[in-house]
Amino acid sequence: MRLSQSFFPTLKEIPSDAQIPSHQLMMRAGLMRPLAAGIYSFLPLGFRVLQKIMNIIREEMNAIGGQEFHLPALNPIELWEETGRVKAFGDILFQIKNRPLVLAPTHEEIICHIAKNHIKSYKELPQIWYQIQTKFRNEPRPRSGVLRGRQFTMKDAYSLDYTWEGLDKSYALHEEAYKKIFTRCGLKFFIVGASSGAMGGSGSQEFLLESAEGGEDSAVVCDNCGYAANLEVAVSNAPRVERLPESKKREQLFTPNIKTIKQLSEFLRVETTRLAKSLVYNVAGKPTLILMCGTDQLNEAKLMRELGGEFRAYSDEELFDLTGADAGSIGPIGLKNFQIIADKRLEQSNELISGANKNDFHIAHIDLERDISVSKYADLRIVETGELCTHCGKELRIINAIELGHIFKLGTKYADAMHATVLNEEGKELPIIMGSYGIGVERIAACHIEQNHDVNGIIWDKALAPFLVHLISVNAENENVIVASNKLYEQLTSEKIEVIFDDRVGVSPGFKFKDADLLGMPLQLIVGDRNLKQGNVEIKIRKTGERTILPVEKAYDFIAKF
Ligand SMILES: [Zn+2]
Structure with missing residues (x-):
């Protein structure tokens, strides 16, 4: 073309x-x-x-x-x-x-x-x-x-x-x-x-x-x-929260204006993994408390599979009516008519801190085995970068x-x-x-x-390239260049090699090279006055930038081999 x-x-x-x-x-x-x-x-x-x-x-x-x-x-x-x-x-x-x-x-x-x-x-x-x-x-x-x-x-x-x-x-x-x-x-x-x-x-x-x-x-x-x-x-190998040898007596803590896990961790000076976060959902009409570890994020798709169906969040008013507290102060102790599902990381854990179902209060020394009836432990979390692979133990991305x-x-x-x-x-x-x-x-x-480009343009693979060869006549006003590039064009096309031929007159060489890089055909066959005087042309491989100067009559073999 x-x-x-x-x-x-x-x-x-x-x-x-x-x-x-x-x-x-x-x-x-x-x-x-x-x-x-x-x-x-x-x-x-x-x-x-x-x-x-x-x-x-x-x-x-x-x-x-x-x-x-x-x-x-x-x-x-x-x-x-x-x-x-x-x-x-x-x-x-x-x-x-x-x-x-x-x-x-x-x-x-x-x-x-x-x-x-x-x-x-x-x-x-x-x-x-x-x-x-x-x-x-x-x-x-x-x-x-x-x-x-x-x-x-x-x-x-x-x-x-x-x-x-x-x-x-x-x-x-x-x-x-x-x-x-x-x-x-x-x-x-x-x-x-x-x-x-x-x-x-x-x-x-x-x-x-x-x-x-x-x-x-x-x-x-x-x-x-x-x-x-x-x-x-x-899934990942996120470690379980360790069960400590002693479960202390539960204790209520005053935690004024503490809304997030991070704030709570700083205020109480405890690791976030000891803080159990509570999320409440309506599952087929039944209030359900989901306990997650610290800053872990709930994976709703996993929860949906565990529940076998849809669930919805409650409004702030509904939450308060059900638990007696606002979102940041809800916890598993003392709830009535709730089912409790906990993330696997919390299985058998103790010495946890969670909301007291009373605004501005938390409860410490919660033992999931002793204090709560958890109906199910399941993997509910979103995997995060840097956690370890369950197959080989190396870091996930x-x-x-x-x-x-x-x-x-x-x-x-x-x-x-x-x-x-x-x-x-x-x-x-x-x-x-x-x-x-x-x-x-x-x-x-x-x-x-997305996978094959650089600052100058596309880099097509042979299999998808619109044309294999981008033939450039560098100075299309020069008689020798016109004759040689036309001849190459005819030869390659007759051999069923797909060629796009930049035969434009009055377009600067720089412009033609820029267009060739932008369009990204795998090979650029460059016919210029200077090389032609020695009977040569230049071939540039778009992907590597590698350039080869070779006699005109060898160009076809090079391309056919490529
Ligand atoms: Zn692995």
């Missing part, structure tokens, strides 16, 4: 609304332009990248037996009502104003609908169905460029089985395919166990990419043994991460709601067991840029 005849609007300045490198560079390099909040037009260079990503995905999905579909983005709303997901998605689901239709954010309902109508026997299973298609989500605050947009391209795949072993197998196939896809796209990723959230189902894993600036998920990683988990489910893909064992949730069944050998109806597997296509491009 000749730049003189191409549409590639680059920007010198960073757009003011672009906060993270991938967003800035996708705009500056002219890969895309915004149309409205969270909606982008992909321009020719950007779309070439998306096509390369889609081809890699297609190859790996086909390799595990996936069959490609193209399902409608417009879905009848009643299918979504059957599974209760109009309500579950809420405002995220785009609804059409003048027809009972929605713009699909994912396609479990449609897949299940097709399976229900056309698959009758267990003999027709397993199936793996996928598509690469536009999805819609009404993000309340679109940001970070394509990482959180309202319209995006997704590869969504679905497995259909009639046994749980079959589901495990389909799931494992996708896990392997995903590893290959992300590796081929040149991404350094890791896999974490995650909670299934709004999708429902029995198990799920996320493929994440570390990104300090672009990350919207948090994950805990161990650099030593490779343990990685979503912060919602991560908390990182920001971007989600690249997510795989779910859905089970029979959708088949049950939509009555999608097959007949087994004995003629008995069995629900179809589903898995669902997603990858964001634009996300891969953005994540690749």
Whole structure:
């Protein structure tokens, strides 16, 4: 492609609304332009990248037996009502104003609908169905460029089985395919166990990419043994609070105006681990006190799993009515009709201090074994940086991460709601067991840029680069340069090497080099007057900056070898 005849609007300045490198560079390099909040037009260079990503995905999905579909983005709303997901998605689901239709954010309902109508026997299973298609989500605050947009391209795949072993197998196939896809796209990723959230189902894993600036998920990683988990489910080896040999008699302490654990620790001159923090929630109508150790933070996702359902906080008035005190002075002693759940770190501990359920008072020398009936000890805390790995004992790190893909064992949730069944050998109806597997296509491009850029621009990997070679005719007014670079362009293109050719006249060499670094093709083939006089051209490897001067006729071999 000749730049003189191409549409590639680059920007010198960073757009003011672009906060993270991938967003800035996708705009500056002219890969895309915004149309409205969270909606982008992909321009020719950007779309070439998306096509390369889609081809890699297609190859790996086909390799595990996936069959490609193209399902409608417009879905009848009643299918979504059957599974209760109009309500579950809420405002995220785009609804059409003048027809009972929605713009699909994912396609479990449609897949299940097709399976229900056309698959009758267990003999027709397993199936793996996928598509690469536009999805819609009404993000309340679109940001970070394509990482959180309202319209995006997704590869969504679905497995259909009639046994749980079959589901495990389909799931494992996708896990392997995903590893290959992300590796081929040149991404350094890791896999974490995650909670299934709004999708429902029995198990799920996320493929994440570390990104300090672009990350919207948090994950805990161990650099030593490779343990990685979503912060919602991560565990660590936080030590238990030691049980001291003697439990003293309980004592009430006057603690005027003390509201926080830190203030209390300073006021009483005791370690924060001896201070038991009390949180009160309404769990299915029952007041529940959660005891946490010192400054530990409650992990609400873990608590929700322990409780097996929703809970809510009380208002200040409700709290006072239930306990006789305000939030900073609540404790486990003397509460009536409460269930008490405590974090594992506090198991069997004594000599604790907690609120007295009387403002400005605390109680010392609490022994959980002697004084309180704890209905359950559970891991309820958020893991913090520097805590030790439960597998190898080395320090854990908390990182920001971007989600690249997510795989779910859905089970029979959708088949049950939509009555999608097959007949087994004995003629008995069995629900179809589903898995669902997603990858964001634009996300891969953005994540690749997050991991591969420098101050000058993008550094594309061969696999995703819009073009392999950026051919620059340094002085396009010079006859020798024109002839030589045209010849190279013809030669490389006829050998099916993808070349973008900066043949612009009247553009300074400095400007052309800047553009080449910004666009980030893996190789720059530089044809300049000075080298050409010796019969040479220069090749620069964008990633390393390494430059090689070699005879014109050797350029093709160098590039072909690369
Ligand atoms: Zn470890």
